[in-house]
Amino acid sequence: MDRLVLTPDERDEITALVEEVLGRDSTPDVLGIAEEGTVLAERLPHRLRDFLAGIRADESEIAVISGLSVGDLPPTPVDWRAAAATGAGRHAEIVLLLCASALAEPFGWASQQDGRIVHDVCPGRGQESSFTSASSRLALSLHTEDVFHPCRGDYVALLCTRNPEQTATTLARLDAREVPEDFLAVLSEDRFRFYPDDSHVPAERRQAGDDRLTSRYHTVGKVAFGPPDRPYLRFDLDFMDAVEGDEDAAKAISVMHDYLVASAQEVVLAPGDLVMIDNYRVVHGRNPFAPRWDGNDRWLKRLNLIRDIRRIYLHNGSRSRILG
Ligand SMILES: O=C(O)CCC(=O)C(=O)O
Numbered sequence: 001m002d003r004l005v006l007t008p009d010e011r012d013e014i015t016a017l018v019e020e021v022l023g024r025d026s027t028p029d030v031l032g033i034a035e036e037g038t039v040l041a042e043r044l045p046h047r048l049r050d051f052l053a054g055i056r057a058d059e060s061e062i063a064v065i066s067g068l069s070v071g072d073l074p075p076t077p078v079d080w081r082a083a084a085a086t087g088a089g090r091h092a093e094i095v096l097l098l099c100a101s102a103l104a105e106p107f108g109w110a111s112q113q114d115g116r117i118v119h120d121v122c123p124g125r126g127q128e129s130s131f132t133s134a135s136s137r138l139a140l141s142l143h144t145e146d147v148f149h150p151c152r153g154d155y156v157a158l159l160c161t162r163n164p165e166q167t168a169t170t171l172a173r174l175d176a177r178e179v180p181e182d183f184l185a186v187l188s189e190d191r192f193r194f195y196p197d198d199s200h201v202p203a204e205r206r207q208a209g210d211d212r213l214t215s216r217y218h219t220v221g222k223v224a225f226g227p228p229d230r231p232y233l234r235f236d237l238d239f240m241d242a243v244e245g246d247e248d249a250a251k252a253i254s255v256m257h258d259y260l261v262a263s264a265q266e267v268v269l270a271p272g273d274l275v276m277i278d279n280y281r282v283v284h285g286r287n288p289f290a291p292r293w294d295g296n297d298r299w300l301k302r303l304n305l306i307r308d309i310r311r312i313y314l315h316n317g318s319r320s321r322i323l324g
């Protein structure tokens with residue numbers, strides 16, 4: 001893991017830029033700021049830009065920037081809808097957008113959190129055991145973000161505003177030297193189906209009970225691909241399966257899951273920590289925790305990033321960074 005600890009002066013420089021951007025408009029347009037992101041990011045402290053350029057060039061798995069300001073915070077919202085309605089944590093959103101724009105291009109999903117580009121990750125009441133980031137009492141299993149889609153992010157960026165129980169984010173990669181060749185060979189073939197996760201499916205449809213995974217749209221692909229010595233990875237136990245009748249592929253999913261769990265590392269984010277997770281090189285998840293619903297629960301802001309925004313434009317058939 002690579003880490004950069006910002007100095008108080010660097011933090012203040014970033015805060016001043018964020019305040020300038022927020023001060024331009026009484027109702028800031030977050031998507032509009034994302035459009036300007038890469039230009040605004042040129043004004044971030046040199047050491048931060050240098051660090052992120054290195055992360056990008058090296059394809060580093062995990063990078064943490066510590067010491068960011070998250071602004072004045074209201075109580076942790078009860079769910080993302082409450083955050084969206086009130087603009088809770090706007091300062092933190094812009095910190096995240098600007099810093100992340102020095103690494104890659106922000107984008108969002110029409111099907112997720114109402115098409116917002118910056119997401120809220122906080123425990124949702126009634127969603128304690130869901131398979132989404134709003135879960136709490138149930139661990140969020142190791143996954144590639146948006147595993148089903150060819151335009152899934154190159155990075156997931158998470159900025160922590162609160163983490164009172166020091167709940168860990170979990171991370172794991174595939175080290176080709178550690179796994180048997182025949183197993184890797186199965187993972188490297190188009191023998192796996194990938195489905196949209198529950199955050200992309202309207203709650204009404206899920207509650208209606210007619211939403212079996214296999215009735216969802218899916219894509220077929222490999223779990224391991226890319227440079228053989230440093231393979232890329234596509235995996236989400238809860239939202240994938242083997243193609244019909246392929247027992248060796250089904251077994252490979254289960255062995256792969258055990259391998260990832262056994263080799264996972266934990267990163268505990270503190271307020272003001274921003275982690276950039278390479279969504280091709282590592283899978284991520286979260287340990288379980290017990291929310292207190294006291295306004296001080298764990299709360300992250302999340303942003304998806306892609307190296308080449310044209311892939312999104314081509315998919316959309318328009319210059320929109322909201323995919324769908
Ligand atoms: O809460 C965390 O640490 C990770 C959550 C997650 O997987 C996500 O927001 O994509």
Ligand SMILES: [Fe+2]
Nearest residue numbers: 143145156284
């Ligand atoms: Fe995730």
